[in-house]
Amino acid sequence: MRSSSVQPIAVLRENDLRRSSPPADENEGFTKVGEWMHDFIRTLYPLCRSITGDGVRRTLELIDERIALDVHEVPSGTRVFDWTVPKEWNIKDAYIKDSSGKRVVDFKRNNLHVVSYSVPVRRWISFAELKEHLFTLPEHPDWIPYRTSYYRESWGFCLSHRQFMALRDDEEYEVCIDSSLEDGHLTYGEHRLAGESDDEVLVSCHICHPSLCNDNLSGIAVAVALAERLRLLKRRYSYRFIFIPGTIGAIAWLAQNVERVHRIKHGLVLTCVGDGGPITYKRSRRGNAEIDRAFAHVLAHAQASSNIVDFTPYGYDERQYCSPGFNLPVGCLMRTPHGRFAEYHTSADDLDFVLPEALADTLTTCLFAFDVIENNRVYVNLNPKCEPQLGRRGLYRAVGGQSERAMEELAILWVLNLADGTHTLLDMAERSGLPFAVLKRAAKLLTEHELLGPLY
Amino acid sequence: MRSSSVQPIAVLRENDLRRSSPPADENEGFTKVGEWMHDFIRTLYPLCRSITGDGVRRTLELIDERIALDVHEVPSGTRVFDWTVPKEWNIKDAYIKDSSGKRVVDFKRNNLHVVSYSVPVRRWISFAELKEHLFTLPEHPDWIPYRTSYYRESWGFCLSHRQFMALRDDEEYEVCIDSSLEDGHLTYGEHRLAGESDDEVLVSCHICHPSLCNDNLSGIAVAVALAERLRLLKRRYSYRFIFIPGTIGAIAWLAQNVERVHRIKHGLVLTCVGDGGPITYKRSRRGNAEIDRAFAHVLAHAQASSNIVDFTPYGYDERQYCSPGFNLPVGCLMRTPHGRFAEYHTSADDLDFVLPEALADTLTTCLFAFDVIENNRVYVNLNPKCEPQLGRRGLYRAVGGQSERAMEELAILWVLNLADGTHTLLDMAERSGLPFAVLKRAAKLLTEHELLGPLY
Amino acid sequence: MRSSSVQPIAVLRENDLRRSSPPADENEGFTKVGEWMHDFIRTLYPLCRSITGDGVRRTLELIDERIALDVHEVPSGTRVFDWTVPKEWNIKDAYIKDSSGKRVVDFKRNNLHVVSYSVPVRRWISFAELKEHLFTLPEHPDWIPYRTSYYRESWGFCLSHRQFMALRDDEEYEVCIDSSLEDGHLTYGEHRLAGESDDEVLVSCHICHPSLCNDNLSGIAVAVALAERLRLLKRRYSYRFIFIPGTIGAIAWLAQNVERVHRIKHGLVLTCVGDGGPITYKRSRRGNAEIDRAFAHVLAHAQASSNIVDFTPYGYDERQYCSPGFNLPVGCLMRTPHGRFAEYHTSADDLDFVLPEALADTLTTCLFAFDVIENNRVYVNLNPKCEPQLGRRGLYRAVGGQSERAMEELAILWVLNLADGTHTLLDMAERSGLPFAVLKRAAKLLTEHELLGPLY
Known part of the structure; x- marks a missing residue:
């Protein structure tokens, strides 16, 4: 048995962020989805993957059994920017x-x-x-x-x-x-979930490592589970999941999609997301992209400990997405970063090294962060001069003079105060120190009472 | 006897800020004005005030005996933004x-x-x-x-x-x-001191609490004393003191003055300013308004300990002044904030809980801050290329080679160096670390020597 | 013997910054140039200098024997801005x-x-x-x-x-x-090294003190040695060394060069640079000029301890260069600042108080900082979409899967990532935390491989 520092689900339950969380986060669901992901890793584990070949194809087939994939084959010798697709x-x-x-x-x-x-x-x-x-x-x-x-x-x-x-x-x-x-092909797969808008969220993971669990299989498993959950939710954004060989696969994908990448408004590379360490989020090259701020907020509120690190031009495929010719708002989510655990790139990165509860915690964190992005609208206070009378609408304590004030009431006051057409809900969360989910509920309540309207 | 952490006047005396202070800050004057304010609180204490009614009217009469008030009566049922004036x-x-x-x-x-x-x-x-x-x-x-x-x-x-x-x-x-x-009226009073300009400084305090001393009477007493002191001084700004019921009074006042509030360049809510704790200044919603910076400067230089806190949309009438449809540069001055002292909203907030020396210290702090605002001009160095020869004007030590340099000389050099038409005196104070009053004197001296001129 | 906290040359040798250093920084050269400067100070020591007179003239003659000087004589009574050249x-x-x-x-x-x-x-x-x-x-x-x-x-x-x-x-x-x-003259000397551009780097030191070593002679000695070294190097900038009486000399020089000072892109006052204390760099009035950032970078990377202090309008001739009518980007380099050592302005500021190794360390630091300024270009990645394939160019480890990565490889990746036409090499050094010299080498290598081009 390996020890784990993943926080117990009990902690998460008490955290207010949970209240906005999708079904995966029910305690039973949390355990089940963790085990489901670990089982999927076990299925993929024996295959001999590399950056090309039948191991990759078989991996994509197994993903496709869970979420429908478009599989692409790029012939050897194809020029992709400065590179050539290998044999x-x-x-x-x-x-x-x-x-x-x-x-x-x-x-x-x-x-x-x-x-x-x-x-x-x-x-x-x-x-x-x-x-x-x-x-x-x-x-x-x-x-x-x-x-x-x-x-x-x-x-x-x-x-x-x-x-x-x-x-x-x-x-x-x-x-x-x-x-x-x-001569043959480089193979990769895509899964797209359409949303209200053509603006996209990109989720990318590499599928080029053989029997290594944290480094590649954990990212695949979380990405597949994410797609399954998001399919059940109302989506403002469209989501594109890509399962690609590292480096050359990302470069080939970018070369084939160069006309379309402007649609990517937020993106995430998933790697090493199954070990027992705390979560590490690596910022995009932009440093303060919405995805960067969403993860910073979620980690600060929902995790006992976590790390936010600045962008560096080495690591995983964020290197390509964040190259200066693209500079996409793509961060990288990890637990223990590659090279910081002894098992990295060894046979010890095996089925015991990745933990169901860690996988489930990573999944939950992603869902929280995507919930921020989905709901991060700009609102306008429809009664901007002085506070509206909340009491007669049942939005405020009836008897004055009490010193205690619930977080819900604070959230209502913050949203009203900052809803001047220049602040997003995430801006309000950062300034008030309140969880995004609480502000989201307050905005919903105020909208229902016709005191607030979304600007966009 | 209650204990007090108000700093002894001796400390203030040594502080350079004193040198710019009005008569109130003479040691004897300090004691007298503190006792005068405490006596006034004692006079107001027995009245049963609420947000409307004869207790408010009698309170305004007693204020009017000291500083002339315009008293306004707003009929019950009057619509004021989202609210209605109650019975x-x-x-x-x-x-x-x-x-x-x-x-x-x-x-x-x-x-x-x-x-x-x-x-x-x-x-x-x-x-x-x-x-x-x-x-x-x-x-x-x-x-x-x-x-x-x-x-x-x-x-x-x-x-x-x-x-x-x-x-x-x-x-x-x-x-x-x-x-x-x-059906009757909501009553409030205004006292205006005209200045050179129609631009106004707003001082607001609530008058709606019955026998509570720190929470409402201390603010009234300091506001009245402030008005009395400011009347004796040359004023660039006009000053408007308003004595209003909390929340509904501020809303009614704003509703009746919506066309005039653009004149308010700086503002201050006074509340809980008589207890023995250190001063707390709560920033306006803007966060870096001139009034915010003025109080931050004065508190850093003149108080042994004090707190600056960010704006939050709960508290006193700054909630209304700083609602997004107004967003006025109005901060809130307190000693111990409401809810942070056990006596808050109890009979223990009585005549013993407020201290003459605390009231006098609050008054002095306001006068210092208003002195900053009154004198915070932008200057232009009339000899901007190299330093002027200060020695022949008697502005500089005659014999060179000494290592000690007086604060006055430093202030002269800082003012000359930063008087490029982009820095206010407060900018200079913040950059140099010198007290505003010392820079003000230096600017006066340099202006007399025709080395400096005010830009505006 | 006086003790010294100057870092041993061994430390410097290990530091990567050395690799970009000119010949002076070889261990033997370091010792020799330090002794050379100390010998020059010994030669200048007996002369009785003041702000005018034959002591200044003889000092300039001795400098001229080492680096060719243009000597200027300004008649007594000449008006220079607000001042008059004295008798x-x-x-x-x-x-x-x-x-x-x-x-x-x-x-x-x-x-x-x-x-x-x-x-x-x-x-x-x-x-x-x-x-x-x-x-x-x-x-x-x-x-x-x-x-x-x-x-x-x-x-x-x-x-x-x-x-x-x-x-x-x-x-x-x-x-x-x-x-x-x-009636006579005020005398000063100039030495100019032409570079590719007419844009200038100004190095200024005062020559008006009699037998004081750290305060005036150390600056003269380092300036002369700097000029000698820079003469041997390829120069983008022209360099102007001025040897002037303090205050009145700087004012006279500025008055005579008012039409030309716009050419000064970077500048440095050298004073008190020979004692055994750590280096102190005083920022220009601008606070974030390129020279300020260059010295901050060099001191952080090459010195075990050092101090960076903000501009103040007192000190040496930076007072004049940074007066608001000029506001030139001129910093001031010292070891122990004037007034912070007991020997200041006394006979104890003698030949024993200045140390050959301290003088050499100051010289080296200046050369490092000027190397930053000379090479601080903006580059453009010529293959901006995704990383170029470094491996086939021999710029990258051939066998993958290793966890260690050399600083050189990191530098190549940082330069490629940030070479988007908006970042200078110094920006890259600050963001990456790598030494400027390593990034400079990486940029050179990438330019040779036609992956990078200078924008300007």
């Missing part, structure tokens, strides 16, 4: 056999054993030569590292340091990588 | 008598005993029914709470918890409230 | 003799003994009268103070308190000041 890589088997014919390293036991994009090889080889093709983690002797060589043709094996130490330096070994690297 | 409430007597005919609760002993705006009642009643109309403070068994019911017709008594515990639950009581609630 | 002061000898004919105070032993600009005097005088003309430092009984009386005709002697205590109050003394105060 397609597939692999059937790979091993290192000792002189007795025993597989001492076996791809079929763990697909991390082969360096991704290894070219085919099959021959007998001395230990001295073999050693040049082996990668281990001496500081974690039981873990297998994860290595790739997409853009330089080579081959290699990753193995635990314990396996490596058991090899004999006076022995010859048979190495076999039964792979193919040929 | 006028008056009361002659009220009591609860036990079966022996003894007054166990008696309005004549303390006017807090009756819930304000109680409708007339006179009958015998069981304890069980009576209990529904009684309010006490169990945690302060000797204090009488203060309650109102302006907009819902009802009646009730407030009494000490000790009185309540002495009632017998098997007894019948005679309740009598000899009040009237009839 | 020229020269002095041959001065002393106080006791009745036995012994020189108890002798100008030839230390030129601080005479108050600068003392009028001629020669007569016998009682101790009582003499006392009115004597200045001592009782708290430092062995030190001689430094005093001036430029604009009020008088005479006086400065002496150690120990010398003073040895005088007898029943004795007559012969005082002699063999000075002249006559």
